[in-house]
Amino acid sequence: MMKAIMKFIYQFASPKHFYRLSGKIIPWFAWLAAILLIAGSIDGLFIAPVDYQQGDSYRIIFIHVPAAWMSMFIYMVMAISGAIALIWKIKLADVIASSSAPIGAAFTFLALVTGSIWGKPMWGAWWVWDARLTSELILLFLYLGYMALESAIEDPRAAARACAILAIVGVINIPIIHYSVEWWNTLHQGATVTKLDKPSIHISMLIPLLLMALGFKLYYGAVVLMRARNKVLVTEQNNRWVKEIIG
Amino acid sequence: MMEMFQMGKYGAYVWSSYGLALIVMGYVAFKPLLDKKAIFKELSMKYRRESQSNNKQEQA
Amino acid sequence: MYNAFFNLLKRDLRLAFRHKSEILNPLFFFVIVVTLFPLGISPEKQVLAEIGPGIIWVAALLASMLSLDSLFRSDFEDGTLELMLLSEYPLPILILAKIVAHWLITGFPIIIFSPLLGTVMFLSNEAIETLMITLLLGTPILSLIGAIGMALVVALKRGGMLLSLLVLPLYIPVLIFSSNAVGSSMAGLSISGQLYFLAAFLIFCLTLAPIATSAALRVSLE
Amino acid sequence: MTNDPQTKQPQGLSVNQLSCERGYRELFNDLNFSLSPGEILHIKGENGAGKTSLLRIIAGLALPVTGEIRFNGYNCRKYRSEYNEQLAFMGHKLGIKLELTPVENIRSHCDLGKSCTRQQIMDTLKKVGLYGFEEMYCNQLSAGQKRRVALAQILLSQTQLWILDEPFTSLDVIGVELFLKIIREHVCQGGMVLLTTHQEVTLKDCTLKYLQLPDGTLSEPE
Numbered sequence: 001m002m003k004a005i006m007k008f009i010y011q012f013a014s015p016k017h018f019y020r021l022s023g024k025i026i027p028w029f030a031w032l033a034a035i036l037l038i039a040g041s042i043d044g045l046f047i048a049p050v051d052y053q054q055g056d057s058y059r060i061i062f063i064h065v066p067a068a069w070m071s072m073f074i075y076m077v078m079a080i081s082g083a084i085a086l087i088w089k090i091k092l093a094d095v096i097a098s099s100s101a102p103i104g105a106a107f108t109f110l111a112l113v114t115g116s117i118w119g120k121p122m123w124g125a126w127w128v129w130d131a132r133l134t135s136e137l138i139l140l141f142l143y144l145g146y147m148a149l150e151s152a153i154e155d156p157r158a159a160a161r162a163c164a165i166l167a168i169v170g171v172i173n174i175p176i177i178h179y180s181v182e183w184w185n186t187l188h189q190g191a192t193v194t195k196l197d198k199p200s201i202h203i204s205m206l207i208p209l210l211l212m213a214l215g216f217k218l219y220y221g222a223v224v225l226m227r228a229r230n231k232v233l234v235t236e237q238n239n240r241w242v243k244e245i246i247g
Numbered sequence: 248m249m250e251m252f253q254m255g256k257y258g259a260y261v262w263s264s265y266g267l268a269l270i271v272m273g274y275v276a277f278k279p280l281l282d283k284k285a286i287f288k289e290l291s292m293k294y295r296r297e298s299q300s301n302n303k304q305e306q307a
Numbered sequence: 308m309y310n311a312f313f314n315l316l317k318r319d320l321r322l323a324f325r326h327k328s329e330i331l332n333p334l335f336f337f338v339i340v341v342t343l344f345p346l347g348i349s350p351e352k353q354v355l356a357e358i359g360p361g362i363i364w365v366a367a368l369l370a371s372m373l374s375l376d377s378l379f380r381s382d383f384e385d386g387t388l389e390l391m392l393l394s395e396y397p398l399p400i401l402i403l404a405k406i407v408a409h410w411l412i413t414g415f416p417i418i419i420f421s422p423l424l425g426t427v428m429f430l431s432n433e434a435i436e437t438l439m440i441t442l443l444l445g446t447p448i449l450s451l452i453g454a455i456g457m458a459l460v461v462a463l464k465r466g467g468m469l470l471s472l473l474v475l476p477l478y479i480p481v482l483i484f485s486s487n488a489v490g491s492s493m494a495g496l497s498i499s500g501q502l503y504f505l506a507a508f509l510i511f512c513l514t515l516a517p518i519a520t521s522a523a524l525r526v527s528l529e
Numbered sequence: 530m531t532n533d534p535q536t537k538q539p540q541g542l543s544v545n546q547l548s549c550e551r552g553y554r555e556l557f558n559d560l561n562f563s564l565s566p567g568e569i570l571h572i573k574g575e576n577g578a579g580k581t582s583l584l585r586i587i588a589g590l591a592l593p594v595t596g597e598i599r600f601n602g603y604n605c606r607k608y609r610s611e612y613n614e615q616l617a618f619m620g621h622k623l624g625i626k627l628e629l630t631p632v633e634n635i636r637s638h639c640d641l642g643k644s645c646t647r648q649q650i651m652d653t654l655k656k657v658g659l660y661g662f663e664e665m666y667c668n669q670l671s672a673g674q675k676r677r678v679a680l681a682q683i684l685l686s687q688t689q690l691w692i693l694d695e696p697f698t699s700l701d702v703i704g705v706e707l708f709l710k711i712i713r714e715h716v717c718q719g720g721m722v723l724l725t726t727h728q729e730v731t732l733k734d735c736t737l738k739y740l741q742l743p744d745g746t747l748s749e750p751e
Contacts, residue, residue, distance in 0.1 A: 030276075041265065057257035060264045067268070086522075106275045114264045121260055141476040148472055152463050155552065157592070161526045162459050166473065169455055169519050173477050176508065180480035184487065219272065226279035233286050237293070237553055246290050314640035318633075325628045386622025387637075392590060394641035395614040401641070529591045 006088070013092040015232045016241045022225040029225070033218035040211030048205050058205075060118040066213040067111035068132070070220060071139055072174075074104030078146070079171035082164025092228075094160035095235070097167065098150055099227035103220055105143035112136050131185035135178050142170045156235065311396045312404045319408035333374040333413045334420060340366040341424045352429045359428030360438065360489030361482075366424075367417055367442060368478055371449040372471060374413040375457045378405065378450075379524070383461045389528060399517035402524070406454050406517065414446035430493065437492040441485035444505040451509075451516035452477045458523035480508065539602055541565040541721060542587070542690060547596035549582050556582055557743040560596070564738075566689070566719040569712070571730055574742030580725040581621070583742065584694050587723065588618045600690070614642070617686040619693045623679040627668035631659060631678045634667060638682045645685050653681045658707060672699035680708060691715065693724040 011017065044062035051058040078097045085093035115133050116126050127133070146166055153159035236242050323329050344362045345355055382388040382405075391401050421442055425435035456474035460466030488501035543563040549556045556579030564570050572580050585591040587598055589605055589612065598605045605612040625634050632650055639645040654663050657677040667675060676699060683691060691712075697705050709732060712722055716735050724730075730737065739748045 045261070045265070055257055057260055059257075059261045063264050063268045103275055106271050110268055110271050113267060117260050117264050117267075121257055138476050138479060141472065145469075145473040145476065148469050149459060152460070152466075152469055155529070157550075157594075158526055158529050162523065165455075165519060165523050165526065166459060169477070172515070173480075176480050177476070180483045180504075184483045187487065219276070223276050223279065226276075226283075230279055230282045230286055233283075233290065235553070237290055238550075238555060242290070243294055246287055246294065310644070311640055314637065318629075318637045318640070321633075322626065322628055381626075384622070385626060386620055386624035387626060389590060389620055389622065390618070390624040390638060391641060393588060393613050393616060393618050395610050396641065397610070529585075 009088075010090065013090050015092065015236045016239070018092055019229055019232055019241075019245075022229055026222050026225050026229075029218050029222035033215050033222055036211050036215030036218060040208045040215050043211060044208035048208050049202070051205075054122065057118060057121045060114050062208050062212045064111055064114040064118055065209060066216045067107045067114065068136060069213060070216050071104055071108040071111050071136065071143075073217075074100050074107065074220065075139065075142065075167070075171060075174065078104065079167040082167040086161065086164050086168075091235070092232075094157075094164065095228045095231045096224065098160060098163060099224050099231055100220075101143060101147050101150065101163075103223055103227070105140065105147065107216070107220075108136060108140045108143055112140060129185065131182045134181050134185065138177055138181070139174070142174075146170070308396055308400060311394070312400055315401055315404040316408050319405055320411065323408070323412045329374075329377050330412050330416060333370040334416045336373060337366050337370040337417050338420065338424065340369060341428070345427075356429040356431075356493065359425070359430050360434065360493070361486040363421065363424055363428065363438060364441075364445075364482055364486040364489070367421075367446065368449060368475075368482060370417060371414060371446060372453060372474055372478075374409070375450075375453040375470065375474075376467070377413075378409045378454060378457050379461045380457075383528070388461075388524065392525065392528060398521035398524070402454065402520045403513075403517045406450050406520075409454075410447050410450040414442075414450055417446060418442045430489070433495075434489050434493040437498055438489045440502065441488050441505060444502065444509055445481045445485045448481050448505070448509050448512050449478060451512040454520045455516055455523055458520045458527055460527075461524070462527040481505070484508075539563070541568075541601065542723075543599045544587065545597055545599070547583075547586065547598070548594045549579055549586060549591075550594050551579075551582065557745060560745040562738075562740055562745070562747055564721050564723065566721055567716055568736045568738060569716055569722045569724070569730070569732065570738050570740055572723065572725045572740045572742060574725075578742040580742055581694055584618075584692050584723065584725065585620070588616060588692050589613070590618075615689045617683045617688040617691045619679055619683055619691075619696055621694060623675055624682070625667050625675055625678055628666060630664050630666055631670075631681070632663045634678055635682055635685060639685060643687050649685060650681075653684050656684070656711075657681045658704075673701055673704055676700055677704065680711065684711065689720055691720065691722045691724075693722065695725055695727075697726050697728055 040062060044059055048059070050056055078100050081093040081097040081100075084090055085097065112133065115130075115136065119128050119130075119133070120126050146163055149166055150159050150163050153162055233242055233245075341363055344358070348354060348358070379388060382391070392398060394401060418439055421438050422435050425438050430438065453470075453474050456470050456477075457466075459473060460470050463469065484501045484504050488498040488505075491498050491501070541564050545561055547560040548558040560583070562570070572583060574580050582591060586593045589598075589609060600612050600615065603611070624638070626637075629637070631654060632647070635650050635653070636645075639650075651663065654660060657680050659674060659677050659681070662670065662674065667678065670678070676696070680696075683693075696708060700708060705728070709730070712724075713732050713735055716722060716732075737749070740746075741748070
């Protein structure tokens, strides 16, 4: 039984099958993401009511919070698919992991910069050593390390395996880092900063937030598949089906 | 109408955030399309080279 | 298996004693970096006592990171690492022996010298005591985590910069809790929480880091 | 080994459907051969044909793209420790520490596998022609003498399968002869040897097979 399931998975995850299937999925993801992001932006920018404490500046959270969620989600995806690749030797998992890294780094960057832009009117400074921003910054370092390691190792298969190990080590450490930064922050700053993060959010603000979050997820899905397709073409370049596609 | 875009006194912050998101995400989404073109070009050149050298071998 | 562990440990220690610079360089680095701060910031007692714990810990962190190169580099270059991978004994055990040896060579002298630097930075006696305890718990963690990073870059020609990018983010919890413990004991606060965290983290790393390191070495030597 | 369900197993090494890539270039594809006790396999091929890669894959240091290697019927990747017990490897890097003496080198190599006494080490050193050099540091030895130290390590490993990558490099004529003699003795006692070399190997009373890379055709000398 187990063998049959594994066989199915291997077949499903075969590069050729993946290439065909992902080609069909991407347009759906892309269009849905575009619709959701546009709707979420309009809702977030113009329709959601003004926050009585922060005025209109809070509208940045519709970018900031989903981007921060995505940054952590994508790192998780990288670690899990890295583990899958190491344990079951599924090549596609490696491709997904390494295709995810730049997208995750971009979201982390976005979360950091929007957090800082939001911080300027709120805290009066571009940068505050707030626990979330600091954790996000460390996450960015983890992403940069991952990408640097990947580009430093010449052999693509060795690079993928080394990066998988790094991602797993990183993902085990993230909760520890997060906890220590939070603890450090409460010691030094008190709870002055976090008031923005945990207000019981009103439904009219929640809707655009969820729209944006879902849009970001679908956007990630579309882009990661696009990048993975490109990688598959390169790694499988000696196979006949690639030659047939390229002609 | 203009008030709506000014967002109180926070217009610059909000719009720059959204603008930046658009630029970054747009670039990330657009890059694979460019890559794909480059890969197709490179691989098709490689295959042409290979088939050429194969033909030569057959002729010889 | 125990014999394999202890013999490898002995071999590494013997090698280090034939290359004394391997022991002394990280120590000198540690001392020099700490002495730079009074020169760069201010020699005032209050200022130094305030920033002292953090500075000593950052210096220990950097010294430990820079000494990582000696952990696998020479074994990689002369091929003994390859033979270690082909040993019939479990690789994580052998790796652990190498890490312990490396800690004894580079981490332990730092602990011995830390009271001196604590005095120079005007730390109180209790704070110096705490500093030594945190170093005792913390530097092995640095060696263990660093070994993973070093194993990933050992085959690369210019691995040094990359190593710092990989390893330093993972060092952050140790830095936070250790320097905070020293600062707290200066202020006369309880430090048991920080020490418990460090001890737990040490045990955690002790069990998992050798496994991750040996997986990374197998990839690197391919 | 005992866990393996099948009871009657073929003795020796068998390589099935092995393929290997470097970068995106295929080195060899669908390689099949087997080696029984008492046989020598000489792997031939031009530079870059993948000889070293093949040896490293068989030794378990590198991963093939596809295919598997079985030793006495069991999968080498699954039963790594049992396989390593039967394996001795000599690569381009000899695995000799320059700061240690031949005796120390051999001893630390033995610590990774089967233990050996000082008497055994001295006897082996005499056999490979290093009598009188045992207390010199290896950085004072010539390249050929270092080879001999590595040969002594292989001899003392008491393993069945020897994997030798260019073992005759930097050896003089006498050294090569000595090496061949030792290989023959090993094979006559039921050992197996896999080797690459650019020299012609002539061994009487031994089954010598050739494997040509990259196409993987097997042949025997007339």
